Structures are given as C-alpha cells and as structure tokens.
Amino acid sequence: MKVLITGSNGLLGQKLLHKIREDDTLELVATSIGVNRVSQKTGYKYISLDVTNKREVERVILAQKPHVVINTAAMTNVDLCEDKRSECDSLNINAVKYLANSCKKIDAHLIHISTDFIFDGENGPYSEDDEPNPLSYYGLSKLKSEQLLQAHSVNWTILRTIIVFGVGESLSKGNIVLWAKDALAKGDSLSIIDDQFRAPTLAEDLADICILAAKKKALGIFNASGKDIMSIYELVERVAKHYGMSTDNLNKINTSTLNQKAVRPPKTGFILDKSINELGYKPHSFEESLALMDEQIK
Numbered sequence: 001m002k003v004l005i006t007g008s009n010g011l012l013g014q015k016l017l018h019k020i021r022e023d024d025t026l027e028l029v030a031t032s033i034g035v036n037r038v039s040q041k042t043g044y045k046y047i048s049l050d051v052t053n054k055r056e057v058e059r060v061i062l063a064q065k066p067h068v069v070i071n072t073a074a075m076t077n078v079d080l081c082e083d084k085r086s087e088c089d090s091l092n093i094n095a096v097k098y099l100a101n102s103c104k105k106i107d108a109h110l111i112h113i114s115t116d117f118i119f120d121g122e123n124g125p126y127s128e129d130d131e132p133n134p135l136s137y138y139g140l141s142k143l144k145s146e147q148l149l150q151a152h153s154v155n156w157t158i159l160r161t162i163i164v165f166g167v168g169e170s171l172s173k174g175n176i177v178l179w180a181k182d183a184l185a186k187g188d189s190l191s192i193i194d195d196q197f198r199a200p201t202l203a204e205d206l207a208d209i210c211i212l213a214a215k216k217k218a219l220g221i222f223n224a225s226g227k228d229i230m231s232i233y234e235l236v237e238r239v240a241k242h243y244g245m246s247t248d249n250l251n252k253i254n255t256s257t258l259n260q261k262a263v264r265p266p267k268t269g270f271i272l273d274k275s276i277n278e279l280g281y282k283p284h285s286f287e288e289s290l291a292l293m294d295e296q297i298k
C-alpha cells in the first residue's frame, strides 16, 4: 500500500515517516513545504509540497497515485490563527479541500488530523458524537475542515487529537513536555495554569493510530489522544516527578492571568473506546511516554 504524508517535517510527520519507512507492507512518499529536514533520507521518496497550492497538490497526488494520504500539515499556533485568519483558512481548510478533491480523482483514502479545540471544554472528556462549539479561530478552522470532509464524496478518516508531544529533529516549534523538562532543569520559577485539563498525546501513539486507520481504511471520526487527563500544572508536576526534579518553583495560576489572544477550552480529554475497540489503538500512559522519550533523547 502506498501512503503519501503531508507535513513530513513536523512532529507527527516525522514519526509517521520513520514508522512507515520501516513497515515492509507500506511504501512511502513524504511531502512537506521546503526541503526535507529529516536526516534519514533512504527508504522513501521526498517531494517538496506546499498543500496550499491547489495545482501542486493535484499534480503530486495524481502523479504519485497513493492509496492513502495522511494530512498532518496545519497551522497549529492557536494565537497566530486569531491574527492571521486568511493564512489559517488557507492551510487548515482550503488545503484539505484540495487534498480531498485530488484523492477523490484517484480513489485514494484521506486521513485528516483534527483537534479537541473544536469543543468548548465545558463537558469534557468528549466522545466522537459530542456537539462541537469552538472558542477559537483555530478550533473553528479545524471544525470547518471536518465539515467539508463530511460533505465530500472522498473516503475519509478524521482523527482528533490533543497536545501532541515527543522528540523530533529540526522542528519549527517546541512542545510542552520538552519545554517543561528544560525549564525545570534550569530551576526557573514557573507559573503554570491549573484550570485547563487535557489528555496529552505521544506523537508515536498518534502516528500508530494513523497507520492503523490507513491499513483498515477506516471510515469516520476517531478520538486519538493520550489516555491520561490532567491539568497543565499536573502535567508539569508529573514531568518534574519523572526526572526527580524539585517542584518548589512551580506556581499555580489561572488562565485569566495569561491574556492569551485565543480562548482555550477549560476541560477536554477524549473517550477512547471507539478507537481502542475498532482500530486496536493502544495509547501509552503519560509516564510510559516520558520513558520512551528518554530512550530517544539518549
């Protein structure tokens, strides 16, 4: 089975790249904007692809004829999406339409990644059937991308995830677990919000469920987060505990003191039964995830 991934320089993209190139049953075409920043260059084909370029998307997909396309490319900076709405629309919505149209032409299956930010966070944890109500432009853009797939005749899977973390190379952005580990190691005084709850997701787990969905060509929406729900403060506290670091410099604060551009949902988290039962998804616990990252950092 031939799989094409977009955004292969990103955190999820890199994990997919490594897992798919090592899977003898899969052939990989990795694409991302600009040059390939992954140092492992063998065992797959790399094509530079800006998914906001409609003609390029169609040209690459029709030429490569993948059986499955996994779209990981996105504008993920939630505050930036508030300010740069047309850029956000172009990457998070229009690009999905170009991918869906091209996949339809060659009868390819499209797997798309969405987010817990489509919900308002008043009634988490959420099941796949709960009613979305995004509070931010990012969340709205992702909800619109879901809605356009739901109305499209292409075969699609939507995988919704939450705070993706892990170790990658030459990433254009950091993630909260690596940030917390570094900040704790420096002994900085850290003010951490204690009124937002999430189920952080190991990037490897998310890559695994993408591959499970690809192999099954699963249809529909699946929750694809970590299984442990915690406040952001607790997350940092658990990172500190894992590394035997002091929590003396950790202070609890409320979201209202941060003055962030985008409004965040207070409590998300996902019910994972459908993904576990129908796809065979097996997410790691948060502590298992930290241990796995340690192996990679070594």
Ligand SMILES: NC(=O)c1ccc[n+]([C@@H]2O[C@H](COP(=O)([O-])OP(=O)(O)OC[C@H]3O[C@@H](n4cnc5c(N)ncnc54)[C@H](OP(=O)(O)O)[C@@H]3O)[C@@H](O)[C@H]2O)c1
Pocket (backbone or CB within 6 Å): 006, 007, 008, 009, 010, 011, 012, 013, 031, 032, 033, 034, 049, 050, 051, 052, 071, 072, 073, 074, 075, 076, 091, 113, 114, 115, 116, 161, 162, 163, 164, 165, 171, 172, 173
């Ligand atoms: N990260 C989270 O906490 C989180 C939470 C919920 C949902 N998600 C969703 O999960 C998915 C994967 O997230 P991630 O954390 O792996 O994101 P990421 O690390 O930001 O990766 C996105 C990749 O897309 C690339 N890209 C940007 N613009 C592009 C374009 N026009 N054409 C092609 N590629 C482009 C980026 O390139 P550069 O590396 O060159 O910038 C980056 O490599 C996204 O759909 C995101 O919305 C993420």
